Amino acid sequence: MHLIETHNLSYAYRDSVRALDNVNFVAPRNTRIAVIGPNGAGKSTLFKHLNGIVLPQSGRVLVRGEPITKKNLKEVRKFVGVVFQNPDDQIFAPTVEQDVAFGPTNLGLDEKTVMHRVDEALGLLGIEYLRHRAPHHLSGGEKKRVAIAGVLAMEPEVLVMDEPTAGLDPRGRDDLVRFVNSLSSQYGMTVIFSTHELDLITAVADYIYVMDQGRILAQGTVPEIFEQEEMLRKIRLDVPVIPKLCRSLRRRGAEIPMAYTYEEAEAGLSTALALRVRP
Amino acid sequence: MIEELFEIERLAYGDSPVHRLDARVKIVVTFAAIIALVAYPIEASVYLVALVFALLLGLLLAVSRVPLRTFSLRLLAILPFGLSILLFQVLFPPVAFASTTVVLSLPFGIVVSEEALEKAAMIGVRFVLCIGFVILLSSTTKLQDLLTGARRLGFPAEFTLILGMMTRYLFVFGQMFLRVRNALSTRCFDPFDRSLPYAYRIRQLGNTIGTMFIRSYEQGERTYTAMLCRGYGKDAYLFVPKKPLTAPEWGTLAGCMLVVIGGPLAVFWLS
Numbered sequence: 001m002h003l004i005e006t007h008n009l010s011y012a013y014r015d016s017v018r019a020l021d022n023v024n025f026v027a028p029r030n031t032r033i034a035v036i037g038p039n040g041a042g043k044s045t046l047f048k049h050l051n052g053i054v055l056p057q058s059g060r061v062l063v064r065g066e067p068i069t070k071k072n073l074k075e076v077r078k079f080v081g082v083v084f085q086n087p088d089d090q091i092f093a094p095t096v097e098q099d100v101a102f103g104p105t106n107l108g109l110d111e112k113t114v115m116h117r118v119d120e121a122l123g124l125l126g127i128e129y130l131r132h133r134a135p136h137h138l139s140g141g142e143k144k145r146v147a148i149a150g151v152l153a154m155e156p157e158v159l160v161m162d163e164p165t166a167g168l169d170p171r172g173r174d175d176l177v178r179f180v181n182s183l184s185s186q187y188g189m190t191v192i193f194s195t196h197e198l199d200l201i202t203a204v205a206d207y208i209y210v211m212d213q214g215r216i217l218a219q220g221t222v223p224e225i226f227e228q229e230e231m232l233r234k235i236r237l238d239v240p241v242i243p244k245l246c247r248s249l250r251r252r253g254a255e256i257p258m259a260y261t262y263e264e265a266e267a268g269l270s271t272a273l274a275l276r277v278r279p
Numbered sequence: 280m281i282e283e284l285f286e287i288e289r290l291a292y293g294d295s296p297v298h299r300l301d302a303r304v305k306i307v308v309t310f311a312a313i314i315a316l317v318a319y320p321i322e323a324s325v326y327l328v329a330l331v332f333a334l335l336l337g338l339l340l341a342v343s344r345v346p347l348r349t350f351s352l353r354l355l356a357i358l359p360f361g362l363s364i365l366l367f368q369v370l371f372p373p374v375a376f377a378s379t380t381v382v383l384s385l386p387f388g389i390v391v392s393e394e395a396l397e398k399a400a401m402i403g404v405r406f407v408l409c410i411g412f413v414i415l416l417s418s419t420t421k422l423q424d425l426l427t428g429a430r431r432l433g434f435p436a437e438f439t440l441i442l443g444m445m446t447r448y449l450f451v452f453g454q455m456f457l458r459v460r461n462a463l464s465t466r467c468f469d470p471f472d473r474s475l476p477y478a479y480r481i482r483q484l485g486n487t488i489g490t491m492f493i494r495s496y497e498q499g500e501r502t503y504t505a506m507l508c509r510g511y512g513k514d515a516y517l518f519v520p521k522k523p524l525t526a527p528e529w530g531t532l533a534g535c536m537l538v539v540i541g542g543p544l545a546v547f548w549l550s
Contacts, residue, residue: 053461074467082465089455090462092490093483102483103466108474136493154466 001065002028003158003190004050004080009059010214011045019045021214022059027158027192032184034201035194037211038236043194044085046211047160050192051080078107081156085163087147091135096127096146099135103154121153125179141172148179159183161193165200173200180204198240202226202260210235222260290345290418297343297419301528302428308535309416312336313409319543321401324550329404331542335535336411345418353414354407361406368399422446430519444502452495459487 004027011020019042027033035043048054049061052068061068063076084090093099100121104114122128125145130138135146144164151159164180165173177200183189195201201208201222208225210218212235218225226232226243239247242265246258256272259265291298297305312332319328340350370385372395383391420428423443430439470480503511524532 048461051465053464077465077467084458084462084465086458088494089458090465092459092487094486102468105479106467106472106475136490136497150466 002026002062003064004192005062005065006046006049006056007060007062009046009049009056009061011049011054011057013045018214020049023211023214023216025209025216027190029190030184030188031190032180032204032206033190033192033209034205034207035192035209035211036196036198036201036237037194037217040213041211041235042214043211044162045214047082047162047192047194050158050160051077051082053082074107078154079156080158080160081151081154083148083151083159083161083164085166087140087143090147090150091143094134096122096130096133096135096138096149099146100149100153103150107154117153117155121149124152125149126175140167141169144168144172144176156189158190158192161191163195164193165195165197173197177203198238199242202240202242203262210237223258226260288421290349291421291424293344293419295343295419297339297415300419300531301522301524302420302424303432304524304528304532304535305416305420306425306428306432307532308539309412311536311539312412315539315543316405316409319405319547321398322550324546325401326404327546327550328543329408331538331546332408333411335538335542336408336415339415343415343419345415350411350414350418353418354410357410357414358407361403361410364406365399365403368402369395372398427519431522448495448498448502451498452491455494456491459491463487 004025006023006025009020009023009025010018012018021042023042023046025046035046037043045054049056050063052061052073055068063072063079066072068076091099093102097118100118101114104117109117119128122131125148127142127145127149130142130146135143138146144167148159148161148164164176168176180191180193181204183191193204205222207221208219209216210225210232217235218228218231223243226239229239229244229247232238238244240260242262243258243260246256246265246268249256250258254272257264257268259268312335316328316332319325340347369391370389372392380393381390382393382396385391416425423446426439426443426446430436468483470484472480
């Protein structure tokens with residue numbers, strides 16, 4: 001049994017083309033899953049199914065092996081936290097502290113527990129200093145972190161993030177990468193996210209789903225997916241810079257190992273270069 | 280409920296000879312019909328005029344293939360406004376009648392007379408028909424086409440620009456509301472959840488509405504700045520290219536106007 005599974009999930013918005021078409025998606029324990037695809041591929045619609053914001057029109061969504069019903073909706077939403085793309089849609093309380101406390105309060109926790117969770121969540125994202133600020137005075141990156149803290153305060157076991165890096169500066173993006181990796185390594189959480197920043201994926205994802213026009217076009221590990229350059233290009237995506245560079249160098253006869261992350265490439269290239277410089 | 284907002288225009292995206300008709304023709308015919316109906320004196324022959332207009336409306340409805348059910352529902356939704364006017368008409372007639380036949384005596388000296396009822400019925404028929412024409416117009420014409428049509432008819436650019444932006448942002452905020460609602464339910468907030476204290480739920484709802492207000496205000500500022508960047512000023516208006524009416528459109532306009540103007544005149548002289 002996986003944490004989340006969907007079986008032949010299909011969904012169409014009123015009068016429009018299919019947003020999801022026979023989607024079979026699996027989220028195992030403690031994995032970091034990237035969902036990539038062009039705009040309008042159905043990523044957000046899929047995410048809305050994972051915590052019952054949208055109920056399946058056909059097919060099934062199983063959370064811990066059980067379908068989402070009215071009865072377990074609260075449990076499901078506590079278990080699967082979703083962070084939407086635009087933090088403004090989510091943050092609404094007069095202060096950051098109150099906003100982060102919103103979720104746990106709705107779960108019916110007592111004040112002491114709520115405060116504890118707020119402390120934890122703010123600490124996890126390193127934004128204790130924002131505690132008493134008004135959300136509409138925050139910068140984009142700060143708002144993003146508040147939005148994530150607001151969901152983490154519910155202590156979900158699966159964190160779903162729609163375009164978490166959209167609008168973040170390079171430092172903010174690096175922080176987010178580190179943060180996602182720590183959620184997985186320290187807390188054993190499963191993180192599911194969508195992104196257009198392919199360079200990010202190699203450093204964060206264990207597994208990739210490629211979506212296009214509501215269908216899952218491909219799935220696999222980082223090397224498995226980024227081997228298929230033609231397929232990715234066909235749906236307006238691309239291969240990240242590092243594997244692309246490694247592959248073209250190898251094609252030209254350079255004897256370097258295939259690399260996907262910056263660290264791998266750095267190690268591989270310096271060994272190769274060192275060999276040539278000092279034979 | 281908010282989902283209905285996105286449905287409101289669906290009918291107007293249909294296809295029929297009435298849908299394809301230039302918006303100007305539809306606007307002119309609709310307003311002509313309303314003016315003719317309202318201008319006709321309130322006397323017994325108004326029913327005959329009403330019959331002529333009802334036939335025209337029925338014909339146009341049939342051609343437009345607007346479902347009768349939707350049409351009736353929309354009519355029903357507006358009817359209470361007319362009924363309240365009629366109620367006042369019956370209970371407190373604005374004009375004193377030469378002679379009255381009392382049907383019902385109510386306390387406080389309020390009297391319901393036969394004459395007042397008759398007059399109310401005539402006004403009621405006019406009201407229903409006027410609304411009928413407006414519903415036909417709105418069910419077969421997209422909001423944007425209505426605005427473009429009005430603009431081509433010489434409606435002031437200031438109004439069409441503002442109305443156009445209003446409809447645009449109505450949908451923007453409708454979508455924003457949906458996203459906010461999703462975000463709230465993701466964090467397990469349900470305003471009808473009785474396990475949470477009442478005051479708490481009210482306060483959170485208040486916060487949500489307040490935030491939406493701030494966001495719409497800020498959106499307004501941003502849009503205005505963006506408009507300024509593209510040269511918006513007091514002489515700015517929406518671009519509306521010239522488009523002459525086709526011969527069939529002129530024909531339809533002439534035919535409809537003949538009924539709308541000729542019908543009441545003929546009835547008036549004959550009676």
